[in-house]
Amino acid sequence: MLKLSGSKRKSVIAGAVVLLLALAGAAFAAKEAKKVATVNIPVAAELYATEPQPLTPTQCGQCHSSIFRALKDDGGKHRFDCQKCHNTFHSYNPKKGGWDELMPKCATCHAKPHGPTIADCATCHANPHAPKKVAMTTRLTNACAECHAGPRDQLMKFPSKHGKVACQKCHTAHGYIPSCFKCHKPHHVGQELATCTKCHPVHKPREITYAKDTPGATCAACHGKVYAKWQKTPSLHGKVNCATCHHTRHKYVPKCTECHDAPHKKEILARFPNCLGCHLDVHDLPVQQKKGK
Numbered sequence: 245m246l247k248l249s250g251s252k253r254k255s256v257i258a259g260a261v262v263l264l265l266a267l268a269g270a271a272f273a274a275k276e277a278k279k280v281a282t283v284n285i286p287v288a289a290e291l292y293a294t295e296p297q298p299l300t301p302t303q304c305g306q307c308h309s310s311i312f313r314a315l316k317d318d319g320g321k322h323r324f325d326c327q328k329c330h331n332t333f334h335s336y337n338p339k340k341g342g343w344d345e346l347m348p349k350c351a352t353c354h355a356k357p358h359g360p361t362i363a364d365c366a367t368c369h370a371n372p373h374a375p376k377k378v379a380m381t382t383r384l385t386n387a388c389a390e391c392h393a394g395p396r397d398q399l400m401k402f403p404s405k406h407g408k409v410a411c412q413k414c415h416t417a418h419g420y421i422p423s424c425f426k427c428h429k430p431h432h433v434g435q436e437l438a439t440c441t442k443c444h445p446v447h448k449p450r451e452i453t454y455a456k457d458t459p460g461a462t463c464a465a466c467h468g469k470v471y472a473k474w475q476k477t478p479s480l481h482g483k484v485n486c487a488t489c490h491h492t493r494h495k496y497v498p499k500c501t502e503c504h505d506a507p508h509k510k511e512i513l514a515r516f517p518n519c520l521g522c523h524l525d526v527h528d529l530p531v532q533q534k535k536g537k
Contacts, residue, residue: 460474473525477527
């Protein structure tokens with residue numbers, strides 16, 4: 245065994261210490277070099293143990309709140325799972341573009357619901373998440389009859405002031421049905437809005453029809469004098485509603501025999517064939533009232 249003097253032994257020990265310190269420093273430096281983060285977050289692999297489930301519309305709406313709201317309020321038949329249209333998510337790259345390629349196409353579900361003439365869907369349905377909210381653009385107003393041929397035909401066949409007004413004058417938004425009272429005064433105090441179209445079809449308002457139970461006060465709006473006379477008459481006609489006699493159509497004049505088959509003897513009817521020759525006014529028949537009344 246090699247024996248070293250005291251001074252040499254100290255030199256060897258000092259060298260070994262230096263070497264050990266150098267190796268420890270190198271190891272520490274190597275460990276620091278491999279560190280890629282400035283924070284220490286524990287790994288939680290169990291969070292990725294199961295496959296994720298598709299997001300619900302409500303979960304999508306947590307980030308896309310305005311789109312969720314549009315679908316809720318005006319989505320119409322587009323209110324279904326987002327994934328039915330969107331198969332690719334968050335893939336848009338401004339540097340690469342490709343927005344049109346990523347977005348769903350109307351033709352995937354819709355053929356040509358408005359015919360071959362109107363095939364530019366987004367011109368009217370600018371927001372696919374609110375397809376029922378359609379602005380009355382020039383493109384739309386110039387093509388109303390493409391889908392609404394019936395109203396167009398009625399306006400042309402039955403002339404009225406309604407036929408002189410552009411569609412968008414009343415229908416300020418697609419599908420919007422205005423109140424008649426916006427332009428017209430009610431026929432009488434307390435008239436319900438729903439009663440307007442029972443008599444006046446909106447696209448042929450002069451073709452007046454009505455049910456037998458239509459209130460006489462409605463008729464009074466135009467036939468005020470007759471209505472006032474009818475209200476005061478002591479005859480039984482005062483208990484009969486206007487539409488009961490003037491049925492079928494507006495301005496219909498009934499025949500007395502529709503209700504009164506043969507009220508007098510044949511001889512009298514032969515001598516006086518015109519009922520109004522004696523019964524002067526159907527709305528205020530002359531009647532013989534009992535004395536004291």
